[in-house]
Amino acid sequence: MSRVLLGIGYVFLYAPIALLVLYSFNASRLVAVWGGFSTKWYGELLRNEAILGATLVSLEVAALAATIAAVLGTLAGTALARWRFPGRTVFSVMATAPLVLPEVITGLSLLLLFVSTEQWLGWPQGRGVLTITIAHATLGLAFVAVVVQARLAAFDRSLEEAALDLGAPPWKVYATITLPLIAPGIATGWLLAFTLSLDDLVLASFTSGPGSSTLPMVIFSAVRLGVSPQINALATILIGLVALVVGLAFWLGRRR
Amino acid sequence: MSATKPRPRPSPATGDEGAGIEPGKEGAAPQSFVRAPPAAAASIVRIEGVRKRFAGTTAVDGVSLDIGRGEFFALLGPSGCGKTTLLRLLAGFEQPDEGEIFIDGEPMAGVPPYRRPVNMMFQSYALFPHMSVAANIGYGLKQQGLPRAEIAARVARLLDLVELGGLGERRPSALSGGQRQRVALARALAREPKLLLLDEPLAALDRKLRERTQLELVALQRRLGLTFVVVTHDQEEALGMATRIAVMEKGRLRQVGTPEDIYERPRSRFVADFIGEVNLFEGTPAGAEGGLVWLDTADGRLAGTGPSGAIALSVRPEDIEIATHRPNATNVVVGRVEGARYRGDDMVVHVRLESGKAVRATRLPHAPPLPADADVFLSWSPQDAVALAE
Known part of the structure; x- marks a missing residue:
């Protein structure tokens, strides 16, 4: 009985995805009609310059945003886990707010920020890859901070004390003991931030400018004009990529 | 404490001074009288009226104590008596609220742990899990900026000292509890500290290993001529290893003396009750x-x-x-x-x-x-x- 329920659950979760993958190999142009097995849509996808360009933009933004998020998130996570300072609670809530805030609101507030800083400071000039990257880094930072904070909370402080006792000044203790031991957490956070950025449509829509469309934006606008089997092929590749990255993050997270 | 067996009462000195302790000699606890008291040695540690408070409680309450060079000194007391805090004050992980600590004549106020001539062996051993045994032992030497070849040579000597030769490339997780304890000891000895602090060094070992390790620690301490300060809640351990014992209760020293003093001439009900039945x-x-x-x-x-x-x-x-x-x-x-x-x-x-x-x-x-x-x-x-x- 419980197995049947489990089966129903899995079907509910994965049937749409399986169907999408299946139809990406459909020879027919009509989305809902099976016309035999073919990989031609994958070939056409590779010749589609708009999609290839958007893919490059997305990967660039994701890698850059994840890296910024990893650095800032590690610092934020360390500060939250280790220090008691005035306004710590406020900082904690602020750093993790993007986790729970509707993306529409985060996107809108970031857009307002960018517009007003451009007016007052002249930077950033217009919106494009830079502003999307900043927006995604903000989102990713929250995830990295949470992961790093959790890892530090479980950290045996006597390891750091032992290193201090053996003559290493605090910065060296952080570099040789703390950082290597929380590295799997940081890597997990980086991968999470990377996939989040790759997935994101809402923040990107708010903060992008002309000529800087990310992959989800291109897919979304293409779908509105009618679903092409090319999109199925693209979606299949994306699912594979995201599954790979999430699997990697999970594996890293389980290692000590 | 009451579950421990009564220890045979130390008999008068038998005069086999310097005969040393032979491990495996029918497991008898080493009697402290075979070790000479530090004859008029200048004190290596001087604690003057030290007080340390944590939120709401006074962990160390006005302790004054001198520890002589070459002593095997035990801080003994029930959990929460402040003995570990006193050890951490010596290591520099805590700073006293009042009073002063001198190590080898130098005032230690404001001196961070990494500049003290002191090393500590942690109760959990605190071995670095991402480093090999050799890298663990060599960590302190690396901080001194010694050339790589010398570090390797000294690590090899230390591994031999604790009888772990050939295990240098292993990770700590691949060692047994007793072996980890030896790695922790070797790492703490690597920098040749003037003072070695040991926080419950035997607590994580099983009973048999604990007795043997007691003997080995004493033999090692005598051979190296170092000063050991050990924290323990186990009166048998303190009686068996130490040249002098300080019994602590609620942050205060209740009695300081040789094991014989403490066992045979307790001055208070607390000490009498704590040291055996x-x-x-x-x-x-x-x-x-x-x-x-x-x-x-x-x-x-x-x-x-x-x-x-x-x-x-x-x-x-x-x-x-x-x-x-x-x-x-x-x-x-x-x-x-x-x-x-x-x-x-x-x-x-x-x-x-x-x-x-x-x-x-x-x-x-x-x-x-x-x-x-x-x-x-x-x-x-x-x-x-x-x-x-x-």
């Missing part, structure tokens, strides 16, 4: 004569030796004789046997006195059984009853 008879002073102190207790007038004005007598179970007829002795009390517990090398008899007080006495394991429904007489010599002033 004792029976305490509390009462009011009833005068002193002929070297004996008399006390009026609920079980009659009893005699002991010690300061006049004492308020309690401490008698160890092994010093009490049990008889079925009233013996002719200075101290005799009457009671009924409540039960007996066989412990292998002896038997503990629980006797309920007429006053309602429970007393423990030991007998030989094969002594004839005692009547359960008749009075028995407990007696002991006044020399075995230590009079306690507090």
Whole structure:
């Protein structure tokens, strides 16, 4: 009985995805009609310059945003886990707010920020890859901070004390003991931030400018004009990529 | 604490000074009298009126203490007595709120742990899990900026010292508990500290290994001529290893002395009770004569030796004789046997006195059984009853 329920659950979760993958190999142009097995849509996808360009933009933004998020998130996570300072609670809530805030609101507030800083400071000039990257880094930072904070909370402080006792000044203790031991957490956070950025449509829509469309934006606008089997092929590749990255993050997270 | 077995009372010095301790010699705890007390050595540690408070509690409350060069010094007390805090104050992980600490004559106020001539062995060992055994041991040497070849040579010597030769490339997680303990010890010794601090060094080992490691630690300390300060809650461990013991309670030093002092001449009920099993008879002073102190207790007038004005007598179970007829002795009390517990090398008899007080006495394991429904007489010599002033 419980197995049947489990089966129903899995079907509910994965049937749409399986169907999408299946139809990406459909020879027919009509989305809902099976016309035999073919990989031609994958070939056409590779010749589609708009999609290839958007893919490059997305990967660039994701890698850059994840890296910024990893650095800032590690610092934020360390500060939250280790220090008691005035306004710590406020900082904690602020750093993790993007986790729970509707993306529409985060996107809108970031857009307002960018517009007003451009007016007052002249930077950033217009919106494009830079502003999307900043927006995604903000989102990713929250995830990295949470992961790093959790890892530090479980950290045996006597390891750091032992290193201090053996003559290493605090910065060296952080570099040789703390950082290597929380590295799997940081890597997990980086991968999470990377996939989040790759997935994101809402923040990107708010903060992008002309000529800087990310992959989800291109897919979304293409779908509105009618679903092409090319999109199925693209979606299949994306699912594979995201599954790979999430699997990697999970594996890293389980290692000590 | 009461579950520990009574330790054979140290007999007078046998004069085999310098014979050293031979490991495996039938597992007998090393008797501290084979080690010479530090003869007029200048103190390596000087603690002056140190006080340390944590939110709401005073962990260390006005402690003053001198520890001599080459001593094996034990800080002994129940958990929460402040002994670990005192050790952490020496290591520099905590700064005293009041008072001063000198190590080798240098004031330590404001000196961070990484600039102190002190190393510590942690209770959890705190081995770096992402480094090999050799890298763990060499970590402190690397911080000194020694050339790589010298670090490797010294690590190899240290591995030999703790009998772990050939295991340098392993990760700590691939070692047994006893091996990890040795790695932690080697790492703490690597920088040749003036003072080695050991926080419950044997607590994580099983009983057999603990006894052997006790002997090895003492032998190592003597061979290297280092000063060891060890924190322990195990009185047997402290009695067996230390040249001097400080018994702590609630952040204060209750008594400082050699193991013999502490065991045979406790000054307070707390110390007497903490160091092994004792029976305490509390009462009011009833005068002193002929070297004996008399006390009026609920079980009659009893005699002991010690300061006049004492308020309690401490008698160890092994010093009490049990008889079925009233013996002719200075101290005799009457009671009924409540039960007996066989412990292998002896038997503990629980006797309920007429006053309602429970007393423990030991007998030989094969002594004839005692009547359960008749009075028995407990007696002991006044020399075995230590009079306690507090």
